[in-house]
Amino acid sequence: MRILDIIISNVDDKPIYEQIYTQIKNLIVSGKLKEGDPLPSIRSLAKDLRISVITTKRAYDELEKDGYVYTLKAKGSFVNKKDTKLIKEENLKKIEDYIKEIMVLAKVCDLDNEELLEMFKLMAEE
Structure with missing residues (x-):
């Protein structure tokens, strides 16, 4: 499983879920994360970042809603084909x-x- 270099800033005006969303989206748009690449599980990313699972889930939900990732039940979240x-x-x-x-x-x-x-x-x- 690939570890993402996500940095959470407490001085940033953006909510934490939005910081995660933006950084993962930028990795996808830039091509650093490619179609089909798995994202860390919501729980493991939350643990690594020392944040709530709910916050991480919200970021993943937003990424899925906007078409950047898709989720397979019991398998995880993966980078979607770029539009x-x-x-x-x-x-x-x-x-x-x-x-x-x-x-x-x-x-x-x-x-x-x-x-x-x-x-x-x-x-x-x-």
């Missing part, structure tokens, strides 16, 4: 969010769209 369209859509949403943040900062700095595009072109050349 590349879903991943692309998720990344496009992140890009849109970053662009919105950039637009807010640009307005504060009194930058117009041309100046932003020029900055983007310069950075893309690096």
Whole structure:
């Protein structure tokens, strides 16, 4: 069974189950966890992280609900086949969010769209 490098932060604003969810999701999206790879059992992950089984179960339930993992009764949870369209859509949403943040900062700095595009072109050349 593969041990996951999950780090729980007590100073993070996100709930613990969400930290677990995000880190496992990122391992799947990045390809570090591949289709069919088993996840640690809910109990063993909870024990390793020294957290409640209920918290770990919630993270796994969310991962399953969002299609990242599937669970087989008495067998465990496994990485699901990647839906590349879903991943692309998720990344496009992140890009849109970053662009919105950039637009807010640009307005504060009194930058117009041309100046932003020029900055983007310069950075893309690096």
